[in-house]
Amino acid sequence: MHPALQxxxxxxxxxxxxxxxxxxSNQILDKVIFPARGENMGRNINRANMVRPWLFLFPALFxxxxxxxxxxxxxxxxxxxxxxAGGAFVGFANYSAMMDEPKFWEALRNNFLWLLIVPxxxxxxxxxxxxxxxxxxxxxIAKSMVFMPMAISFVGASVIWKLIYDTRPEGQDQIGVLNxxxxxxxxxxxxxxxxxxxxxxxLMVVLIWIQTGFAMVILSAALRGIPEETVEAAIIDGxxxxxxxxxxxxxxxxxxIVVVWTTITLVVLKVFDIVLAMTNGQWETQVLANYMYxxxxxxxxxxxxxxxxxxxxxxxxxxxxxxxxxxxxxLK
Amino acid sequence: MxxxxxxxxxxxxxxxxxxxxxxxxxxxxxxGLFVSSFRTGDQIASSGWWSAxxxxxxxxxxxxxxxxxxxxxxxxVIEGDLFENxxxxxxxxxxxxxxxxxxxxxxxxxxGDGETLVLSEEGRFVLSGPESFEGERLPRIFSTxxxxxxxxxxxxxNVLFSSTxxxxxxxxxxxxxxxxxxxxxxxILIAAFAAYALAWMDFPGRALLIAxxxxxxxxxxxxxxxxxxxxxxxxxxxxxYLGTWLAHTxxxxxxxxxxxxxxxxxxxxxxxxxxxVDGATDxxxxxxxxxxLSFPALASFAIFQFLWTWNDLLVALVFLGTDxxxxxxxxxxxxxxxxxxxxxxxxxxxAFVSIAIPLIVFFSMQxxxxxxxxxxxxx
Numbered sequence: 001m002h003p004a005l006q007x008x009x010x011x012x013x014x015x016x017x018x019x020x021x022x023x024x025s026n027q028i029l030d031k032v033i034f035p036a037r038g039e040n041m042g043r044n045i046n047r048a049n050m051v052r053p054w055l056f057l058f059p060a061l062f063x064x065x066x067x068x069x070x071x072x073x074x075x076x077x078x079x080x081x082x083x084x085a086g087g088a089f090v091g092f093a094n095y096s097a098m099m100d101e102p103k104f105w106e107a108l109r110n111n112f113l114w115l116l117i118v119p120x121x122x123x124x125x126x127x128x129x130x131x132x133x134x135x136x137x138x139x140x141i142a143k144s145m146v147f148m149p150m151a152i153s154f155v156g157a158s159v160i161w162k163l164i165y166d167t168r169p170e171g172q173d174q175i176g177v178l179n180x181x182x183x184x185x186x187x188x189x190x191x192x193x194x195x196x197x198x199x200x201x202x203l204m205v206v207l208i209w210i211q212t213g214f215a216m217v218i219l220s221a222a223l224r225g226i227p228e229e230t231v232e233a234a235i236i237d238g239x240x241x242x243x244x245x246x247x248x249x250x251x252x253x254x255x256x257i258v259v260v261w262t263t264i265t266l267v268v269l270k271v272f273d274i275v276l277a278m279t280n281g282q283w284e285t286q287v288l289a290n291y292m293y294x295x296x297x298x299x300x301x302x303x304x305x306x307x308x309x310x311x312x313x314x315x316x317x318x319x320x321x322x323x324x325x326x327x328x329x330x331l332k
Numbered sequence: 333m334x335x336x337x338x339x340x341x342x343x344x345x346x347x348x349x350x351x352x353x354x355x356x357x358x359x360x361x362x363x364g365l366f367v368s369s370f371r372t373g374d375q376i377a378s379s380g381w382w383s384a385x386x387x388x389x390x391x392x393x394x395x396x397x398x399x400x401x402x403x404x405x406x407x408x409v410i411e412g413d414l415f416e417n418x419x420x421x422x423x424x425x426x427x428x429x430x431x432x433x434x435x436x437x438x439x440x441x442x443x444g445d446g447e448t449l450v451l452s453e454e455g456r457f458v459l460s461g462p463e464s465f466e467g468e469r470l471p472r473i474f475s476t477x478x479x480x481x482x483x484x485x486x487x488x489x490n491v492l493f494s495s496t497x498x499x500x501x502x503x504x505x506x507x508x509x510x511x512x513x514x515x516x517x518x519x520i521l522i523a524a525f526a527a528y529a530l531a532w533m534d535f536p537g538r539a540l541l542i543a544x545x546x547x548x549x550x551x552x553x554x555x556x557x558x559x560x561x562x563x564x565x566x567x568x569x570x571x572x573y574l575g576t577w578l579a580h581t582x583x584x585x586x587x588x589x590x591x592x593x594x595x596x597x598x599x600x601x602x603x604x605x606x607x608x609v610d611g612a613t614d615x616x617x618x619x620x621x622x623x624x625l626s627f628p629a630l631a632s633f634a635i636f637q638f639l640w641t642w643n644d645l646l647v648a649l650v651f652l653g654t655d656x657x658x659x660x661x662x663x664x665x666x667x668x669x670x671x672x673x674x675x676x677x678x679x680x681x682x683a684f685v686s687i688a689i690p691l692i693v694f695f696s697m698q699x700x701x702x703x704x705x706x707x708x709x710x711x
C-alpha cells in the first residue's frame with residue numbers, strides 16, 4: 001500500500017476513532033452504566049459526572065504516559081544496565097565510561113558555551129528588534145522578516161549558513177560571503193568551520209538567527225503591554241529614550257525576558273540538527289544531543305547513550321521544576 | 333510617546349536605519365540560498381551569488397571550438413556560437429593560455445598557414461583557412477566575457493523530476509508530507525478533549541495533572557528514542573510511518589493540551605454554565621460550543637505541529653529510518669551535505685524545496701502562529 005494512502009486511512013481511522021471513542025464512551029456511561037432515570041437517578045448523574053473527566057482525559061493521558069513519562073524511567077534504567085550482558089544491572093558503569101571519554105567533556109563544555117551565548121544573544125537581538133520595530137510604520141513587515149527563520153528547519157538553516165561559510169582556494173572568487181568580506185579586507189581565505197574554537201560560535205550564529213524572531217515576537221507583545229502612564233511619567237521627568245528603555249521598560253518586562261530566556265535555553269539543550277548537518281561534531285564542535293545520537297545509533301552503545309540522555313534531562317530539570325512550581329502557584 | 337520621539341528626527345532616522353540593517357542581515361542568508369537555486373553549478377562555483385544580480389565580467393576556461401566545415405569562396409570555414417544558450421558580451425579573447433586577452437572582439441587572429449579566427453562580441457566565431465580542417469585539432473579560445481544576470485529553472489526541474497542526479501528530492505517531499513499531515517491532525521482531537529476536561533470539569537487531581545503536562549512540556553524527546561523504538565519493535569510496528577505518527581502525536585500532546593487549555597479557560601463562563609443549566613451534557617457543550625470557539629487555538633497548534641513535524645530530523649531518522657525509500661527531506665539534505673557538499677546547485681535547490689512549504693504556511697498564517705507563541709510560552 002502506498003504510504004500516502006496509508007496516511008489518509010490513518011487520518012480517517014485516527015480522527016474517526018477519537019470521535020467514536022468519545023461519543024460511544026459517553027453514551028455508554030450515560031445510558032448503560034449510570035442511567036439518568038429510575039430510583040437512583042440523582043446518584044447516577046453524580047457518579048457519571050465523576051467518571052466523565054477521566055473518559056475525556058484517558059487517550060491523552062495514555063499517550064503522554066507511554067510516549068513521555070515511561071521513556072524517562074526506561075532511559076534511566078537503560079543507563080544503569082549493560083545491553084551486551086543481556087540487560088544486567090551495572091550501576092554507574094556507563095556513567096563512568098562516559099566520563100572517561102574526552103568527547104563527552106568536549107560536548108559538555110560546548111553545551112555550556114551554547115547555553116551562555118545563544119539565549120543571551122537571541123534575547124538581546126529580539127529585544128532590540130522589538131523595541132525598534134514597535135516605533136515605525138513598516139514595523140510589522142520588518143518583524144515578519146526577522147521572524148521568518150522560525151519557519152525554516154535547522155537543517156535548511158544549516159545549508160543556508162554553510163553557503164555563507166563556504167571556502168574557495170586562494171585566487172578564485174569566493175562564493176561564501178564571510179570569506180568574500182575577509183578576502184576583500186586583505187585576509188587569506190579560511191575554512192571557517194575547522195577553526196577551533198571559533199567554529200563553535202559560527203554554529204551558534206545559526207541558532208541565534210533562528211531564535212531571535214521568537215524572542216522578538218514575545219518581547220514585543222510584552223513591551224506593548226507596558227502601561228503608558230509609567231512611560232509618560234518618565235518623559236515628563238525628563239528621561240531620555242535610553243533611560244526610558246533600560247530603566248522603565250526593561251524592568252517591567254523582566255518576567256517575560258526570563259520566559260524567553262528559559263524557552264531558548266530548552267531549545268539549546270536539545271540542539272542536534274545544526275551540529276549534525278554542519279560539522280557532525282568534528283573539529284571540537286560536539287554537543288550533548290549529537291554525542292548521544294552518535295552513541296545510540298552509530299556505535300549502538302545504548303548504555304552510554306542513555307547516560308548522555310540523562311545528563312540532558314538533568315540539565316533540563318531545574319527549568320522543569322521552575323515551570324511546574326509557577327503553574328501550581330498560578331492555579332492556587 | 334512616539335510623538336515626543338518624533339521631534340528628535342535624528343533619532344527617528346537612526347531607528348529606521350537600524351531596522352533596515354537588522355532586516356537586511358536577517359534576510360540576506362535566505363536570499364543567498366534563493367538566488368543560488370536559480371543559478372547553474374558553474375555560476376555558483378565561480379562567483380558569489382550577490383554578483384549574479386548585476387552584469388559580471390569573468391574569465392572563461394578554454395573552450396575548444398567545434399562545428400561543421402563548409403567550403404565557401406575557396407576557403408574552408410567553420411562557424412558557430414561559442415556560448416550557446418547564454419547572452420554574453422566578449423571583451424577580450426586569445427588562443428593561447430599565455431595570452432588570454434590578446435585580441436578584442438571582432439579582431440582577426442592569424443593562426444599561421446593562412447588560417448584566421450574571428451570572435452565577435454556576441455561570441456560567434458568564424459574559423460577559416462585555405463585547407464580543410466578535417467583531422468586537425470581545432471584551436472581553443474580563451475575569453476573574457478561579461479554576462480548579464482542569468483537565471484535558470486533547470487535546477488528545480490532536475491531536483492524535482494529527474495530520477496538520477498538529484499537523488500530523489502521529489503520522493504522525499506512526498507515522504508515528509510506523509511509524515512507531517514497525519515502527525516498534525518491526530519493529536520488535535522485527543523488534546524482538545526483533555527484540554528476541555530482540564531479547563532472546565534471539576535475533579536480531584538486536576539491541578540496535579542496540569543502541572544504534570546507542564547512538566548512533560550520540557551522533557552527532551554532524546555530520552556524517548558530507545559525505549560519507544562524497543563516498544564515499537566515489541567508490539568510489531570517496527571520502523572515505519574505508523575510509529576512516526578504515534579511518536580509525533582505523543583511528543584506534540586503536551587504543547588497541544590497546554591495551549592488549548594489556556595485558551596479554553598479564557599472562554600466566557602456564562603455560555604458554558606447557561607448550556608449546563610439548559611441540560612446540555614459535557615460532550616454536547618464541548619462539541620457544539622467549546623470546539624468551534626477554540627478555532628484560533630486549534631489553528632495555532634496545527635501550525636506549530638505542522639512546522640515542527642515538517643522540519644523535524646531526529647524523530648524521522650529514528651522512527652522512520654534512513655532507507656532511501658523513506659528518507660524525509662531533512663534527512664536527504666543532511667545526506668546531500670555529506671555526499672554533494674560541493675554541488676551547490678543541487679544543495680541550494682533541494683534546501684529551498686524543503687523550506688518552501690513552511691515559508692508559505694508561515695507567511696499565510698503568521699497571525700495564528702504569533703497568537704500561539706504568546707499563549708504557549710510558559711508564563
